Amino acid sequence: MKMNERMIFVRTPIIAGNWKMNMNPSETAEFVKAVKDNLPSADSVESVIAAPAVDLPALLENAKGSELKVAAENCYFEDKGAFTGETSPKVLKDMGVDYVIIGHSERRDYFHETDEDINKKAHAIFQNGLLPIICCGESLETREAGEAEEWVSRQVKAALKGLSANQVGQLVIAYEPIWAIGTGKTASADQAEEICAVIRKTVASLYDQTVADKVRIQYGGSVKPANVKELMAKEDIDGGLVGGASLVPESFLQLVHFKD
Numbered sequence: 001m002k003m004n005e006r007m008i009f010v011r012t013p014i015i016a017g018n019w020k021m022n023m024n025p026s027e028t029a030e031f032v033k034a035v036k037d038n039l040p041s042a043d044s045v046e047s048v049i050a051a052p053a054v055d056l057p058a059l060l061e062n063a064k065g066s067e068l069k070v071a072a073e074n075c076y077f078e079d080k081g082a083f084t085g086e087t088s089p090k091v092l093k094d095m096g097v098d099y100v101i102i103g104h105s106e107r108r109d110y111f112h113e114t115d116e117d118i119n120k121k122a123h124a125i126f127q128n129g130l131l132p133i134i135c136c137g138e139s140l141e142t143r144e145a146g147e148a149e150e151w152v153s154r155q156v157k158a159a160l161k162g163l164s165a166n167q168v169g170q171l172v173i174a175y176e177p178i179w180a181i182g183t184g185k186t187a188s189a190d191q192a193e194e195i196c197a198v199i200r201k202t203v204a205s206l207y208d209q210t211v212a213d214k215v216r217i218q219y220g221g222s223v224k225p226a227n228v229k230e231l232m233a234k235e236d237i238d239g240g241l242v243g244g245a246s247l248v249p250e251s252f253l254q255l256v257h258f259k260d
């Protein structure tokens, strides 16, 4: 039975804080000390913090032995070489990082990251034994033109180009409508679910339903303790990528404990 087959996949929710350029190493150490003993078991909800490269040593050192997983906010697609200022996925792996966020709208907008760059980064991340959190999402203009689904689907197809079914089954896609980022204006749970379902259908069309059922899809954009439960209750939303509300330990703990 199709229904039964689909029900085999229980996707573990993944709540990731994306700190952006907001914390220094000592603040990082204090934050981790404040949350590390109060996190849910990673089998129940995966707790992740994504930090700037300069904060990663403090994050990794203090998170040791805890349920907290660590993400970089970006990386380059080459392992080594003359690329001034860049961070290689090979080094991130060596440090003990688990995930790398790629394709965030801030990187696409301010640093001109292209779909092709994002796809190259996804390949490099897998080659180094890390997992990507691939961001996608439309602007308000695109949404108002009725083109959000088409836009996001195109971004997902471009990012996944050439990846194997096995790789895609392990990665995370974050749907972050640009108009909801840092604006306090969350997409409604229905609006978020609508696009997350489109993302899963896109993966199914590129691979198959089994792969699509494994991919975890996060919603991001003004997620906070007050709205996390409603968003996580949606069928195709498997987690959150959280900016502002992840910067305070109490708020981060409330988010990762959304099931309680």
Ligand SMILES: O=C(CO)COP(=O)(O)O
Pocket: 018, 104, 176, 180, 181, 182, 183, 184, 220, 221, 222, 223, 241, 242, 243, 244, 245
């Ligand atoms: O961009 C985001 C996470 O990557 C969302 O940021 P906010 O939660 O601050 O809206």
